[in-house]
Amino acid sequence: MGFLSSRRKRARIAPELDDQELGRLLKSLRSTSRTGTIATTDLCVAQISRFLDQGGSDWDRRTHRISVLAEFLAASQLPRSWAARQPDNATALVLHAWAQVVHARAREDRGGTVGAAESCLRAAELAPGDPTPWVALLKVARWERWRQPQVFGVWNEVLARDRWNREAYMSMLAYLAPEEAGSRLQILEFVDALGARMPANAPCAATELTAQVHQYHAILGRGGYEALVARTHWNQGMAAHALDRVAHSWAQPGFLRHARTVADLNLLAYALMAADRRADARAVFDAVGGIVTAWPWEAGGDPLTEFEQAQRRATVGM
Template sequence: MGFLSSRRKRSRLAPELDDQDLGKLLKSLLATTKTGMIATTDLCVAQISRLLGEDRGDWDLRTHRLGVLADYLTETHLPRTWAAREPENAGALALHAWARVARARHEGTLENATGVVDDCLRAAEIAPEDPTPWVALLEVARLERWAQSQVFGVWNEVLARDRWNREAYLSMLGYLGPEEGGSRIQILEFVDSLVLRMPANVPCAATELTAHVGQYLAILDRGGVEALVARNHWSQVTARQALDRVAHTWVQPGFLRHARSLADLNTLAYALMAADRRREAAPVFEALGGVVTQWPWQAGGDPLTEFDQAQRRAAAAL
């Protein structure tokens, strides 16, 4: 049993995180999407439709599943085929839009942006209570550099349907950052206003910490003397307090219950190690059970290697 336990906890990249049903679907899709056979396409579409049909009303879970599937299927024909076959299916339209947005993130250009917008708006019309078409449209707004009033208008549509939607808040972090025409001041104001009013364990709880990790990574990317003293970021009052607020509560059993809580725990483990708070990081690694996310570990190289090395350093500090 000890051997089996160690196998279960071996570090691994798992885009589904701890969503076992989604993980089973991804394995099934991996085994069948490359054949191109009509019957195979039908089977895959049916499996995706069935899974997305299970999470109606759980917008946090639905956002997680659509985002993972969009990334996973971006190089396949499945989202396009499903949307073409079922043009009145909100899930099919949303997945098709998200998959094209996911491809645009990698390629830097969104092809047929008008078509993506149309899919998002049509999905929103078919399922007016569903925030996920608006989450996808928010990404389109960023990629296409819409006016600020339009971006905030889309963001407000998401919040009207899902007040603490994690993806929407993290998307706004990117939009308000200097890389997209914003500034660090705007990010701080955005985060401060959120921290004052949000409950401690909502799906977007990691927005503040994500902002700090993003700033830390930006300092490292600049290189030179700044990178050499990047760790000083975590001694600043705001960064230290952000870690203090969550370092001990997030690892408590049942405290974080949202679909991407393991992604947020990866962010916390990375931040604690960057701040040289290794003893506090050890229980976070234990709670992760070896589930690794690409970001932020990929900043230092291979994410699995970086995660394993950090986990060993944290264990040695006990």
């Protein structure tokens, strides 16, 4: 099988995942920024603008690309400069607001998102059918600790434009956690309501499994006897059900087609190995193709090391 092939690609972390066009853009931006010329910002803006405009109304792909670019550019002045130069460009405004949140979180700066909400709302006016201004505003709302009615109002605006937006569901999952503004009960209610009507291959299909991995990490974090028997989490109730429901279907070629499919496959491989379901994990590692996401592997240490060790364990005895 592919994961036993000597030609298997070396595991690597790639923020773009398997989006090769986005990967080429990131490489080009790195190269352009190193030139240090006066026109550097203009060249980068032109590249990004042209790239994001070609996606049309594929909101899932657009959200993924803006998310990756916001992370990539968070520490630079480029998003701010672009938004200042083109205040009526919705894409520039969204990228700037999103990058502000990423930068503020990295610095733990609660005041680092001044003007971000206004940028998102202006972008929403300029591009009324585009969900990404509202997805970005959801991130702003979480960081600025808006009240739940306000956050749910933003959430509903996203759903009105993109019913299964993965980034929005993950944001709400984090917001409703006890660590932010919710409770374990709210997480359960949120996941239960989603599962009742969500297509099995929707972009947000990993919401339930993500919630279970967070719960698993919480158990590990408590230490002591609970951490020693944490694996039993995956043999019980909702966790076992969540894993059983996706263990075989996700790895089937073409079943998941959204932009962050590889991230969801990483999540599944991690959960299957945590549950010691090595036989089920083998096909998932094959489907991952060596592209590693930092989370959830980083919970155990260096993500590449953790991934490679888990992949080797999955193949023992074959």
